[in-house]
Amino acid sequence: xxxxxxxxxxxxxxxxxxxxxxxxxxxxxxxxxxxxxxxxxxxxxxxxxxxxxxxxxxxxxxxxxxxxxxxxxxxxxxxxxxxxxxxxxxxxxxxxxxxxxxxxxxxxxxxxxxxxxxxxxxxxxxxxxxxxxxxxxxxxxxxxx
Amino acid sequence: xxxxxxxxxxxxxxxxxxxxxxxxxxxxxxxxxxxxxxxxxxxxxxxxxxxxxxxxxxxxxxxxxxxxxxxxxxxxxxxxxxxxxxxxxxxxxxxxxxxxxxxxxxxxxxxxxxxxxxxxxxxxxxxxxxxxxxxxxxxxxxxxx
DNA sequence: TTGCAAATGCAACCCATTTGCATCTCCTCT
DNA sequence: AGAGGAGATGCAAATGGGTTGCATTTGCAA
Numbered sequence: 001x002x003x004x005x006x007x008x009x010x011x012x013x014x015x016x017x018x019x020x021x022x023x024x025x026x027x028x029x030x031x032x033x034x035x036x037x038x039x040x041x042x043x044x045x046x047x048x049x050x051x052x053x054x055x056x057x058x059x060x061x062x063x064x065x066x067x068x069x070x071x072x073x074x075x076x077x078x079x080x081x082x083x084x085x086x087x088x089x090x091x092x093x094x095x096x097x098x099x100x101x102x103x104x105x106x107x108x109x110x111x112x113x114x115x116x117x118x119x120x121x122x123x124x125x126x127x128x129x130x131x132x133x134x135x136x137x138x139x140x141x142x143x144x145x
Numbered sequence: 146x147x148x149x150x151x152x153x154x155x156x157x158x159x160x161x162x163x164x165x166x167x168x169x170x171x172x173x174x175x176x177x178x179x180x181x182x183x184x185x186x187x188x189x190x191x192x193x194x195x196x197x198x199x200x201x202x203x204x205x206x207x208x209x210x211x212x213x214x215x216x217x218x219x220x221x222x223x224x225x226x227x228x229x230x231x232x233x234x235x236x237x238x239x240x241x242x243x244x245x246x247x248x249x250x251x252x253x254x255x256x257x258x259x260x261x262x263x264x265x266x267x268x269x270x271x272x273x274x275x276x277x278x279x280x281x282x283x284x285x286x287x288x289x290x
Numbered sequence: 291t292t293g294c295a296a297a298t299g300c301a302a303c304c305c306a307t308t309t310g311c312a313t314c315t316c317c318t319c320t
Numbered sequence: 321a322g323a324g325g326a327g328a329t330g331c332a333a334a335t336g337g338g339t340t341g342c343a344t345t346t347g348c349a350a
Contacts, residue, residue, distance in 0.1 A: 095263065095267070095269050095271075097269075098272065104267065104269065110255070110256065110259045111255065111276075111278070114255045118240065118278075118280075122240070122249065122282075122283070123282075123283040123286070124240050124242075124249065124280055124281070124282055124283070125280045125281045125286050126240075126278055126279070126280040127243065127279050127280045127281065128278075128279045128280070129276065129277060129278045129279060130275065130276070130277040131256075131274065131275070131276050131277075132274060132275045132276075133256070133263075133271055133273075133274045134271070134272050134273045134274060135263075135269055135270045135271040135272045135273070136269070136270040136272065137267075137268075137269055138267070138268040138269070141268070141270050
């Protein structure tokens, strides 16, 4: 077994779910992808990459991983598709381009310093937040204007 | 015609769309509702309240209103349903206290200056955003700690 | 009042996601 | 190593929010 897969095997065992080649492949693809992907994107990549897999298996696997907190499931955005990404246990935000549906990762959380301001000014103790930013990326600005 | 409806009639005329009883009813319901509603919720209310209406008319009307900026269409949340609310033409964010469920209004939008930063650094043209902040208000901090 | 574009109802459709069920495959326990 | 059982998968059908084509109705400008 590949070294990579041994690592995955441990993770899955720790979470109490079985190790299968599909799950290894999905974890590997998620690890390789830079931005959150849809179930269908994964499905297509899996078909190219490895043996055949069923779309419902992809969905079920992603659900399993999400419930184990291995994967983060994003809210549907404008195109009506849910996106998944590996949970790196770090706080992250994205820019969503409404032109080409690309997701761009933000380096740092824009809410970070706000948190202290709110504590000082309003004595409000922030425990969490959601932030989604829409707009046009560099490329799509040319097309849409 | 009701006074209320006269007001709506003007608004719709200004936007260049026809005035119909369905549209009046939808505007009225949106005005009455305190939080964003789904198309189906509206549909059910409309059935109770007025004469019959078709669900696709509700969707089409909401789309029309959204394109005219009379209504704000929110992203689907976890339940997979889009929600609509009247556009009061004010950009606002709230702090949501998870202790007492109180909403505290923020004076200004914390994303405002971020918008220019993103344009400069990434050439990303922001067109909109969602921000929800959770935490404990002054009172609830005492109770929960 | 008339004519026509816009609005509506209806039924059929779309498409992302879910589900029921039969089969297969891991993994634990001998 | 092998057997048995729980969990995973494939397949096809279903679900459900939302959309669309088309015939009919309605608002409204001239």
